[in-house]
Amino acid sequence: MNVFNFIKKNRKFLAAILLTVVFILIGKFVSTIDFVTLKMYLREMPAMIGAVILASALAYISSTFAWWICLGKETKKTSYMELFAIKHMGEMLTIFNPTGIIAGDGLKAAYIFQKGIDKKEGLSSILLSRALLILSGIFLLVISTAYIAIDKIGHDQVSAYIPAGVMVIGLIAVLLSVLGLHPNLYLGKIVEKLKLKKGFSFITDKSAASAYEVNRLLSHFFRYKRGRFAAAFLLSAAQWLLGALEFYIVLHMLGIPVAFADAVAIEMGVIFFKTIGAVVPGQIGIEEYGNKVMLDTIGVTGNEIWLVVTLMRRARQLFWLGMAGIFALVVSKKIRNKMV
Numbered sequence: 445m446n447v448f449n450f451i452k453k454n455r456k457f458l459a460a461i462l463l464t465v466v467f468i469l470i471g472k473f474v475s476t477i478d479f480v481t482l483k484m485y486l487r488e489m490p491a492m493i494g495a496v497i498l499a500s501a502l503a504y505i506s507s508t509f510a511w512w513i514c515l516g517k518e519t520k521k522t523s524y525m526e527l528f529a530i531k532h533m534g535e536m537l538t539i540f541n542p543t544g545i546i547a548g549d550g551l552k553a554a555y556i557f558q559k560g561i562d563k564k565e566g567l568s569s570i571l572l573s574r575a576l577l578i579l580s581g582i583f584l585l586v587i588s589t590a591y592i593a594i595d596k597i598g599h600d601q602v603s604a605y606i607p608a609g610v611m612v613i614g615l616i617a618v619l620l621s622v623l624g625l626h627p628n629l630y631l632g633k634i635v636e637k638l639k640l641k642k643g644f645s646f647i648t649d650k651s652a653a654s655a656y657e658v659n660r661l662l663s664h665f666f667r668y669k670r671g672r673f674a675a676a677f678l679l680s681a682a683q684w685l686l687g688a689l690e691f692y693i694v695l696h697m698l699g700i701p702v703a704f705a706d707a708v709a710i711e712m713g714v715i716f717f718k719t720i721g722a723v724v725p726g727q728i729g730i731e732e733y734g735n736k737v738m739l740d741t742i743g744v745t746g747n748e749i750w751l752v753v754t755l756m757r758r759a760r761q762l763f764w765l766g767m768a769g770i771f772a773l774v775v776s777k778k779i780r781n782k783m784v
Contacts, residue, residue, distance in 0.1 A: 503686035510679035529771035536768040580681035632656030713738035
């Protein structure tokens with residue numbers, strides 16, 4: 445049995461172990477909190493949550509525009525606000541459903557098809573916008589890792605390993621970009637060959653076909669629609685940067701003078717942790733631990749600060765989860781009325 449099949453078969457068991465370890469660590473952090481200091485910080489929370497929700501709204505607006513660009517002429521069949529609502533519902537389902545992206549993007553597809561959008565064009569736009577979000581995330585992860593490496597060199601015993609780590613991540617990012625954008629569809633071909641190798645039985649025919657399709661879409665979009673590709677890529681990157689703005693706002697309101705580059709490094713690091721812990725619905729515990737690790741990385745070590753940051757991020761998430769419920773009611777009602 446290979447590693448991937450083992451993980452798939454024992455997903456719930458591994459998630460339970462991971463959660464147990466993470467909650468033990470989080471409990472250790474909480475036990476050292478100075479509650480007098482925490483009380484002082486909590487007084488700033490009402491203003492913080494408003495600013496954080498505004499930043500997250502801008503992030504969602506940006507990523508919806510990226511999808512709007514990918515949808516092309518089919519945008520005539522829907523409005524931007526409807527697309528915003530559909531995308532947001534899909535993203536919330538992605539976070540909390542065990543099947544993740546599959547469930548979220550499947551929900552988006554179901555709703556846009558009901559709007560009369562061409563199935564081929566609709567699916568292509570969903571795959572393309574997801575691929576651009578991943579590519580822009582990898583790009584910012586490389587920059588953030590390089591920033592941390594430069595800042596850390598000479599400061600601790602592991603500094604000698606950091607440049608090597610940056611180089612590896614950078615090479616992987618460049619390789620993925622070349623494979624994904626190349627007209628010869630190298631990404632799809634590599635996945636197809638891996639599928640035939642022993643130990644890669646987790647790659648299904650459907651997965652290989654999806655790799656080819658994403659490769660084809662990215663390559664075509666990049667070669668023949670460069671202006672739209674650049675705009676969608678930048679808007680996708682803006683979603684990550686506006687997510688980083690949440691950390692920047694909270695830390696500054698707590699009197700911690702961090703640079704925006706520090707906030708970007710925290711955001712991309714936390715995204716990395718959340719990706720690893722994707723088997724846990726909502727990445728409960730995983731995101732909290734990621735916040736702690738990344739705050740320590742940039743030199744913000746107070747557990748009181750970590751707790752406030754964590755509460756703000758989760759409060760923002762709960763707010764938008766509630767909004768997703770409202771969107772679902774409104775969009776479903778509109779579709780039912782249209783069908784009558």
